[in-house]
Amino acid sequence: MTALPKPRQPELKTALPGPKTKAIMERDSRHLSTSYMRPYPFVPERGEGVWLTDVDGNTMLDFFAGIAVSTTGHAHPHVVKAVQEQVTRFSHVCLTDYPQEITTSLAERLVAHIERPAEKWRVFFGNSGAEAVEAAVKLARNHTGRSHIISTLGSFHGRTYGAITLTGSKTKYKRGFGPLLPNVSHVPYPNPFRPPLGSTPETCGQAVLDHIELLFQTVIPADEVAAFIIEPMQGEGGYIVPPANFLPKLRELCDRHGILLIFDEVQAGMGRTGKMFSFQNFDVQPDIVTLAKGIASGLPISAMLAKESVMTWPVGSHGSTFGGNPVAAAAAHATLDLLEGVVKHPGCGESLMENAREVGAFILAEVRKMQPDFPFLGDVRGEGLFIGLEFVKPDGSPDGKLRDAASLAIFERGLLNLDCGEAVIRISPPLILTREEAATGLSIMREALATL
Ligand SMILES: Cc1ncc(COP(=O)(O)O)c(C=O)c1O
Known part of the structure; x- marks a missing residue:
C-alpha cells in the first residue's frame, strides 16, 4: 500500500442539505418504502477511506461506517x-x-x-x-x-x-x-x-x-x-x-x-x-x-x-x-x-484490529476528558472502535431529545454519526481511522456539544 492519506477537515461547500441532496431526498420520499428512516439529510456520491462526499460535493468524516459495516473504509484499493x-x-x-x-x-x-x-x-x-x-x-x-x-x-x-x-x-x-x-x-x-x-x-x-x-x-x-x-x-x-x-x-x-x-x-x-x-x-x-x-x-x-x-x-x-x-x-x-495484518494499511500499525484497539482507547480517553465540560454526557463506554456516548438529564434519566439535537449539530459540522439505544450516539468508524482523523472528529464533536 502506498500514500498515507493526509488528515483533512470536512469540506462543506453548500448549506446542508445542498440542492442535489434535497432533490434526491424528495424523489426518494415518493418512491421508496415508507419504512425507511432518514435521520438527517445525506446522499452519498463517493467515498475514500474515512471520507464520504455527498452529491453536492460536501465531504464529511465518517464516524459510523454505514452502521459498523465499512471496516476498511470506503473504496479500499485492496478490497476494490x-x-x-x-x-x-x-x-x-x-x-x-x-x-x-x-x-x-x-x-x-x-x-x-x-x-x-x-x-x-x-x-x-x-x-x-x-x-x-x-x-x-x-x-x-x-x-x-x-x-x-x-x-x-x-x-x-x-x-x-x-x-x-x-x-x-x-x-x-x-x-x-x-x-x-x-x-x-x-x-x-x-x-x-x-x-x-x-x-x-x-x-x-x-x-x-x-x-x-x-x-x-x-x-x-x-x-x-x-x-x-x-x-x-x-x-x-x-x-x-x-x-x-x-x-x-x-x-x-x-x-x-x-x-x-x-x-x-x-x-x-x-x-x-x-x-x-x-x-x-x-x-x-x-x-x-x-x-x-x-x-x-x-x-x-x-x-x-x-x-x-x-x-x-x-x-x-x-x-x-x-x-x-x-x-x-x-x-x-x-x-x-x-x-x-496480512496486508498492512499505512498509518494503522500491524493490523486493523490493533488500530481499532489503539485509536478506540484514544477516543474513549478523549471523550471522557470532555465529560466535566458536558455533564449531560452521563456515560462514555466501549471497547476498541465500538463506543457509546449516553446523554442524560440532570436527574440521570436518558435524554433522547438532547441526543437527537447533538447528533444533528455534529452532522451539520461535517461528522457523520448515528444514534442508538434511547439516548446514545455511537462512534463506530471504519477501522482505518487514524489518531489524527479521530482527533479531527473529536474536535468537531466538542464544538457541536458546546452549542447545546
Ligand atoms: C447484532 C445484530 N444482529 C443482527 C442484525 C441484523 O442485520 P441485518 O440488518 O444485516 O439483517 C443487526 C443489524 O443491525 C445487528 O446489529
Missing part, C-alpha cells in the same frame, strides 16, 4: 481489486449446490479465529445479519429438538420474523406484524450504567443470571430451551459492555441446562472491539456465532459459525441462492487480510 478480479471470473454459481474455493478458504479463515485443538467448527453463509440469526435459531432447534429461545431486552437481531421476535429493543419492530415466533422469552441485559432488577453495576450480571434461574423454576422449563442468544456487547440497544464475569457465568448456566449459547456478533464482531470477535474480550466460548455487517467492507455476506458437534442438520435442510456469493467472499478475504 479483490472484487474486480472475482467479478471478471464469475459472480454466481450457487454455493448451496456447488463448492467454490473462495468460500471454502473463507470458511477456513473464519473458523481459524475460533477453533480450539479438540473443537472443530463449520460455517453456513447467508447474505444479511438477520439470515445468519435465522440460521442459528433453526440449527439450535433442529440440533437440540427443543423449541424455546431466550433473548435479551435491548437486543437487536434483525427484521425477519424469527429475528424480530428475538429483538428486544423497540416495539416499533413488532407492532402490527404479529403473530411472531412462539416460545421466545426476553431477560434483561446486564447494563452496568443502568443496572436492571434493582441491582448495582457490580451485581447486575449475577442478578440477570438469578432471574433466568427463577424463570426456569416458574415459567420456562429449562429442558425445553434450545438456545440463549445474546450480543456479547449490545449494539442497537446502546453500545453496552457487560461486566467481565457475566458471559463466562452465562456459559456455565447454559451448560448446566444443556442449552446452546449463541453469540450475535453481527455488529460488534470483525475486529471492531480490537479482537476478531467481541466475545474474545472475555474468557468464554459459545456454540454458535453470527457474523455480517463488517465482514466484507460493505458487500453483502453473512456467516453462521457453529461447532461441528452442533451443526448436525441434514443435507438439504437449509440453504440460500445468493448466500456466500463469491464477489462478496472476495471482499471478505480482502477485509480479513487487513484485519489480520
Whole structure:
C-alpha cells in the first residue's frame, strides 16, 4: 500500500442539505418504502477511506461506517481489486449446490479465529445479519429438538420474523406484524450504567443470571430451551459492555441446562472491539456465532459459525441462492487480510484490529476528558472502535431529545454519526481511522456539544 492519506477537515461547500441532496431526498420520499428512516439529510456520491462526499460535493468524516459495516473504509484499493478480479471470473454459481474455493478458504479463515485443538467448527453463509440469526435459531432447534429461545431486552437481531421476535429493543419492530415466533422469552441485559432488577453495576450480571434461574423454576422449563442468544456487547440497544464475569457465568448456566449459547456478533464482531470477535474480550466460548455487517467492507455476506458437534442438520435442510456469493467472499478475504495484518494499511500499525484497539482507547480517553465540560454526557463506554456516548438529564434519566439535537449539530459540522439505544450516539468508524482523523472528529464533536 502506498500514500498515507493526509488528515483533512470536512469540506462543506453548500448549506446542508445542498440542492442535489434535497432533490434526491424528495424523489426518494415518493418512491421508496415508507419504512425507511432518514435521520438527517445525506446522499452519498463517493467515498475514500474515512471520507464520504455527498452529491453536492460536501465531504464529511465518517464516524459510523454505514452502521459498523465499512471496516476498511470506503473504496479500499485492496478490497476494490479483490472484487474486480472475482467479478471478471464469475459472480454466481450457487454455493448451496456447488463448492467454490473462495468460500471454502473463507470458511477456513473464519473458523481459524475460533477453533480450539479438540473443537472443530463449520460455517453456513447467508447474505444479511438477520439470515445468519435465522440460521442459528433453526440449527439450535433442529440440533437440540427443543423449541424455546431466550433473548435479551435491548437486543437487536434483525427484521425477519424469527429475528424480530428475538429483538428486544423497540416495539416499533413488532407492532402490527404479529403473530411472531412462539416460545421466545426476553431477560434483561446486564447494563452496568443502568443496572436492571434493582441491582448495582457490580451485581447486575449475577442478578440477570438469578432471574433466568427463577424463570426456569416458574415459567420456562429449562429442558425445553434450545438456545440463549445474546450480543456479547449490545449494539442497537446502546453500545453496552457487560461486566467481565457475566458471559463466562452465562456459559456455565447454559451448560448446566444443556442449552446452546449463541453469540450475535453481527455488529460488534470483525475486529471492531480490537479482537476478531467481541466475545474474545472475555474468557468464554459459545456454540454458535453470527457474523455480517463488517465482514466484507460493505458487500453483502453473512456467516453462521457453529461447532461441528452442533451443526448436525441434514443435507438439504437449509440453504440460500445468493448466500456466500463469491464477489462478496472476495471482499471478505480482502477485509480479513487487513484485519489480520496480512496486508498492512499505512498509518494503522500491524493490523486493523490493533488500530481499532489503539485509536478506540484514544477516543474513549478523549471523550471522557470532555465529560466535566458536558455533564449531560452521563456515560462514555466501549471497547476498541465500538463506543457509546449516553446523554442524560440532570436527574440521570436518558435524554433522547438532547441526543437527537447533538447528533444533528455534529452532522451539520461535517461528522457523520448515528444514534442508538434511547439516548446514545455511537462512534463506530471504519477501522482505518487514524489518531489524527479521530482527533479531527473529536474536535468537531466538542464544538457541536458546546452549542447545546
Ligand atoms: C447484532 C445484530 N444482529 C443482527 C442484525 C441484523 O442485520 P441485518 O440488518 O444485516 O439483517 C443487526 C443489524 O443491525 C445487528 O446489529
